[in-house]
Amino acid sequence: MRIRDDYRSLTGQEKAAILMLSLGEDQAAKIFTHMDDEEILEVSQTIASLGKVSPNVVEKLFVEFVEQMSSTNALVGSQDSTERLLVKAGLAGDKVEQIMEEIRGPAGRTMWEKLGNVNEEILASFLQKEYPQTVAVVLSKINTDHAARVLALLPDGFSLEVIHRMLRMEAVQKEILEEVEKTLRKEFMSNLAKTARRDSHELVADIFNNMDRSVESKFMEELEKSSPESAEKIRSLMFTFEDLGGLDPVSVQTLIRAVDKEKLPISLKGATESMRELFFSNMSERAAKIMKEDMAAMGPIRLKDVEEAQQFIVNVAKDLEARGEIVISGGSEEDEMIY
Numbered sequence: 001m002r003i004r005d006d007y008r009s010l011t012g013q014e015k016a017a018i019l020m021l022s023l024g025e026d027q028a029a030k031i032f033t034h035m036d037d038e039e040i041l042e043v044s045q046t047i048a049s050l051g052k053v054s055p056n057v058v059e060k061l062f063v064e065f066v067e068q069m070s071s072t073n074a075l076v077g078s079q080d081s082t083e084r085l086l087v088k089a090g091l092a093g094d095k096v097e098q099i100m101e102e103i104r105g106p107a108g109r110t111m112w113e114k115l116g117n118v119n120e121e122i123l124a125s126f127l128q129k130e131y132p133q134t135v136a137v138v139l140s141k142i143n144t145d146h147a148a149r150v151l152a153l154l155p156d157g158f159s160l161e162v163i164h165r166m167l168r169m170e171a172v173q174k175e176i177l178e179e180v181e182k183t184l185r186k187e188f189m190s191n192l193a194k195t196a197r198r199d200s201h202e203l204v205a206d207i208f209n210n211m212d213r214s215v216e217s218k219f220m221e222e223l224e225k226s227s228p229e230s231a232e233k234i235r236s237l238m239f240t241f242e243d244l245g246g247l248d249p250v251s252v253q254t255l256i257r258a259v260d261k262e263k264l265p266i267s268l269k270g271a272t273e274s275m276r277e278l279f280f281s282n283m284s285e286r287a288a289k290i291m292k293e294d295m296a297a298m299g300p301i302r303l304k305d306v307e308e309a310q311q312f313i314v315n316v317a318k319d320l321e322a323r324g325e326i327v328i329s330g331g332s333e334e335d336e337m338i339y
Contacts, residue, residue, distance in 0.1 A: 136169055247326065256279065
């Protein structure tokens, strides 16, 4: 099998294919959900015919990707640059705003496809303020599995009323559908799009957080040489397992209850003594004793497994913070806790 070792000869499709393979199956699957059928087919065909790619080519591709995402001097297509281009093209202000809201909103060609890509908690939070009939129409138009998750998050009495409306609902008139779409676009999608803007450094920091530690360190070293300011900003935005050391006792206890009980001992196996003590001191004496015994019985653990478990704990912590269940201190005076 031919080995691809000439980075300069790669096409854009081949670069995309290599990047998808490098990210791993889970991350690649998430990216595929944001592509249309033609794009998925195109990338899939390229992956299938790619052959073996040398590590040197993969490294150069990631370095180029990081530099383009982080350097203000690089040519990067972004929402801001798109908006500036539309304005310079002479489009009216309201037309530009309408186009940008569509771009910033969730993926999908129709309103119902877009709703299918909105997190169920966000969608449920909005719908519970609407009329039951409106909610019934929305849930009847999106995928049933997504509708089930949204319905489960609605208040009990309200969700029952929505179910009754769905049972009594016949074919929805075109005018009603258009009115519901108009409401969703005006009151929900536009607000969702405004909160979806994201700094490129934050994006790269999140990507780095999900990389193997050795790979992430290599890219950070390269970035520190080529763009030290971007490297410093990305480093400040990254959140690691060690940063959990800033959690208060109540937050640690909440995190312990939320995490996979098989992941925690693996993550602590490669943690510092102070991090272990932070978790053990917030467990019951019996639970801490059992976990220490489990860790001792594990024997040697691969570094990769430890890093994956630690990243899993970090992701759980981020989700808990997003829901307001724990507070992650950033080390600034504003984040300092007063007891």
